[in-house]
Amino acid sequence: MSLHTRQGRTLLRLSIVFNILIVAAIFWIYSFPIDDPALTRSAADGEPSIRVVEKVVERVVEKVVEVPQIVSGASCSLCTANATLCDEMSEGSVEASISYRGTNQRLRRALAKMRSGKPFNVAVVGGSVSRGHTLKEDPEETCKANLHRRIFDHLDAKFPGKGEAFISLPSTESKKGEGRNGFVNGAQGGTGSDYFSMCFQEHIPTDVDIVIVELAINDQNYLEFQRPYELLLRGLLDLPSQPAIINLQTLALPLHALVSGAIPHTAIAQYMDVPTISLQHAVMPQILRDEAYTKQVFVVHDDGEVDGRHLSRWGHQKMGDIVNAYLDTQLCEMDRLEAAEKKRTGKSDIDIDTLYKLDPLPRLLTSDQWDPKRTIPALRPTCASMNSPNKPVPAKNDGWTEWAWKDKNYMITKTPGSTISFEVNTGIGIVQIFYLRSWEFHLGVLKCWLDDNEAAAVTMQGYWDQKFNIGQRYDVAKDASPGKHMLNCKFLGKDGNKASGDEFRIISVMSI
Numbered sequence: 055m056s057l058h059t060r061q062g063r064t065l066l067r068l069s070i071v072f073n074i075l076i077v078a079a080i081f082w083i084y085s086f087p088i089d090d091p092a093l094t095r096s097a098a099d100g101e102p103s104i105r106v107v108e109k110v111v112e113r114v115v116e117k118v119v120e121v122p123q124i125v126s127g128a129s130c131s132l133c134t135a136n137a138t139l140c141d142e143m144s145e146g147s148v149e150a151s152i153s154y155r156g157t158n159q160r161l162r163r164a165l166a167k168m169r170s171g172k173p174f175n176v177a178v179v180g181g182s183v184s185r186g187h188t189l190k191e192d193p194e195e196t197c198k199a200n201l202h203r204r205i206f207d208h209l210d211a212k213f214p215g216k217g218e219a220f221i222s223l224p225s226t227e228s229k230k231g232e233g234r235n236g237f238v239n240g241a242q243g244g245t246g247s248d249y250f251s252m253c254f255q256e257h258i259p260t261d262v263d264i265v266i267v268e269l270a271i272n273d274q275n276y277l278e279f280q281r282p283y284e285l286l287l288r289g290l291l292d293l294p295s296q297p298a299i300i301n302l303q304t305l306a307l308p309l310h311a312l313v314s315g316a317i318p319h320t321a322i323a324q325y326m327d328v329p330t331i332s333l334q335h336a337v338m339p340q341i342l343r344d345e346a347y348t349k350q351v352f353v354v355h356d357d358g359e360v361d362g363r364h365l366s367r368w369g370h371q372k373m374g375d376i377v378n379a380y381l382d383t384q385l386c387e388m389d390r391l392e393a394a395e396k397k398r399t400g401k402s403d404i405d406i407d408t409l410y411k412l413d414p415l416p417r418l419l420t421s422d423q424w425d426p427k428r429t430i431p432a433l434r435p436t437c438a439s440m441n442s443p444n445k446p447v448p449a450k451n452d453g454w455t456e457w458a459w460k461d462k463n464y465m466i467t468k469t470p471g472s473t474i475s476f477e478v479n480t481g482i483g484i485v486q487i488f489y490l491r492s493w494e495f496h497l498g499v500l501k502c503w504l505d506d507n508e509a510a511a512v513t514m515q516g517y518w519d520q521k522f523n524i525g526q527r528y529d530v531a532k533d534a535s536p537g538k539h540m541l542n543c544k545f546l547g548k549d550g551n552k553a554s555g556d557e558f559r560i561i562s563v564m565s566i
């Protein structure tokens with residue numbers, strides 16, 4: 055023990071002497087005059103390194119001036135578009151937010167029309183974050199702190215319409231005819247792409263130019279969510295106004311998985327060439343390193359509890375600003391393309407349909423088998439919901455009535471053997487019923503089939519043992535022939551479970 059201590063002391067002394075020698079040597083070197091004035095240093099005037107940097111900067115600046123006026127694509131970056139944003143969040147996290155870029159053809163086409171002076175509509179299909187839940191301003195959907203409103207305001211300031219902008223809660227109205235720009239927030243809390251793929255047209259104007267879709271935290275981390283999400287994107291892209299979609303992915307912590315619908319969605323967005331911007335990629339690494347960062351990203355309630363499902367005002371602002379910077383990078387790229395096009399044609403204007411031509415959608419769905427000939431028809435989803443002005447109208451009805459609990463409306467029966475039929479129209483053969491599932495309302499079993507094909511009937515259970523009540527979709531047909539069909543349903547009453555009972559509640563009838 056003592057031997058070790060004595061050796062240790064000797065080593066310590068030696069190392070102190072050595073350090074003194076090094077410091078002395080450095081002073082000795084600096085006491086010689088150095089020729090380069092930028093490096094000259096005496097004890098009084100220091101900072102040679104800064105002067106060296108100045109020289110380097112001068113050289114770089116000289117070089118930059120030499121490059122031609124049309125800047126390269128690389129300079130149209132998010133951080134060039136908004137340097138403040140990158141200062142606040144770090145360049146790395148802002149750049150990481152671009153999950154998929156794609157061709158941006160539709161987006162540029164939409165922006166080119168805006169730039170040419172045409173009025174435009176921006177609409178939102180999303181969940182409670184998009185709805186602005188917890189922003190605590192009235193109305194949360196359209197207040198200036200809402201990330202989507204921030205995006206609309208950015209575009210509206212650049213490309214103002216005639217008169218005041220039309221700012222609205224879910225609505226199918228458009229004021230483009232009056233030359234006005236419009237913003238419609240069609241988001242619904244707790245609603246995923248299975249509902250929106252069929253029913254988006256009940257919540258936003260179909261004459262829309264840019265649709266922002268935010269459903270990554272409302273759908274789950276399972277492949278079965280790809281189909282409704284793909285149908286949603288297609289249905290939107292198939293609208294006669296041929297809008298661009300921006301896919302926004304936000305994040306929420308207390309879900310079934312840390313990353314939920316973003317996983318199945320991203321592959322579909324790539325296949326459909328839909329640009330995808332993810333706040334999750336920008337902030338999750340920091341959240342995982344430092345839990346306190348959740349207080350920045352998410353809402354903090356008065357009692358100090360962090361609501362890990364809903365973005366804070368900061369989160370709304372940053373998500374909005376990232377998208378705005380992205381839009382600006384597209385405008386920057388378009389300047390470059392348009393300058394080259396004008397040079398090529400010798401004209402002072404560009405032709406939008408030539409430079410930003412509308413490409414056809416992929417002929418097939420991701421889940422289809424390869425078929426060199428087949429092209430799926432344009433999707434025209436239909437959604438007759440008891441909760442919208444467009445209610446399902448029975449073609450035949452024996453024992454069903456309309457009924458409501460508060461603002462929730464149903465077509466309901468309490469008599470086993472009751473039948474109801476609806477006429478439906480389908481393009482790709484999907485017919486669905488949306489109905490209530492509950493553990494407490496004593497719901498029974500419904501049997502449904504198309505036309506006379508009762509042999510192929512499906513049955514759906516109203517009762518379940520999960521401790522919440524929620525609407526759920528069920529496919530009555532997945533590959534019916536295109537065109538009109540009769541959807542027939544018969545209430546069978548209780549199932550084997552003693553908590554089930556003699557009641558059934560239909561919410562909507564949907565087809566695509």
Ligand SMILES: *[C@@H]1O[C@H](CO)[C@@H](O)[C@H](O)[C@H]1NC(C)=O
Nearest residue numbers: 136138139142371372375378
């Ligand atoms: C850039 O980002 C900052 C920080 O989020 C924001 O305050 C500012 O309004 C943004 N500027 C533009 C032009 O979007």
